[in-house]
């Protein structure tokens with residue numbers, strides 16, 4: 001699905017030098033490069049502050065800790081997402097309230113969000129799934145009306161841009177009160193290990209986020225609030241700095257791959273291809289098709305036999321997972337769990353590979 005080795009080899013000397021510099025300096029925890037990377041990413045995204053942390057899951061948890069939600073508070077999230085989005089809500093003793101997703105964009109269904117709001121609702125966590133932003137304009141207006149916080153899960157959409165109807169453009173992760181992202185190696189901007197970050201443009205909330213991520217302290221050994229140990233390693237920051245320099249070209253490369261699929265699978269009747277929307281760019285963290293009239297799992301096996309990897313994000317909707325089980329019905333998410341298939345997409349794909357994948361798909365009977 002990804003070729004991180006080939007990507008590394010293209011910038012090997014820069015990466016090796018960056019790592020070596022950290023090894024020589026020895027400032028492995030909270031080194032100077034962490035701050036530098038944070039300010040470069042803040043500049044790139046237009047966020048007031050970037051607070052790095054150990055992974056994207058922690059980023060979501062730190063956001064909810066800093067907002068001081070209380071046990072039993074309800075947080076609305078899409079049921080078709082990675083488990084981390086729900087997990088942190090449950091870990092903090094809050095109530096995850098699942099809603100279905102839109103069948104075209106795969107992102108949270110605004111009408112369902114509206115219906116799920118109760119006096120106990122404190123926040124909505126839209127997930128910019130597969131690299132496409134959720135309908136933030138509608139969500140932000142709902143949040144204003146009901147005085148709710150929006151925490152964006154931008155783990156899959158770093159680099160995506162939302163276009164508001166008044167002409168303002170904003171980066172994924174920077175529109176809610178807090179945004180969270182992940183630098184998991186296969187993400188749009190991937191580290192060589194775990195990593196994550198928070199986006200926040202409120203100065204005092206940003207200070208609080210930084211404290212929560214570092215044992216509740218501003219000053220060493222002065223713990224003012226309950227925190228966690230969640231810091232980005234300096235080595236990862238050094239790697240991410242190098243990769244941030246290539247980030248626009250990575251996104252461009254993903255778009256080229258997506259355009260190839262769009263063109264060469266356009267008349268493949270048993271596939272519904274990803275649909276664009278006017279309000280968001282798509283960074284294609286995943287190129288996810290929906291199968292129709294064929295057995296998705298048979299197609300997956302057929303492609304695997306031809307050496308073509310595919311993935312199912314996600315095969316079991318969260319309300320059917322043991323810790324989050326409920327009798328509620330989410331027909332779109334349930335259908336998607338049976339029909340979605342993500343095709344290989346990454347920065348190193350060449351035309352031969354793409355042509356082989358598309359012709360193999362088109363030969364499927």
Ligand SMILES: Cc1ncc(COP(=O)(O)O)c(C=O)c1O
Nearest residue numbers: 055056057082084155182183184
């Ligand atoms: C939608 C979503 N949210 C949260 C996460 C969690 O990120 P991490 O793996 O860095 O903890 C991921 C990453 O897999 C994700 O895809």
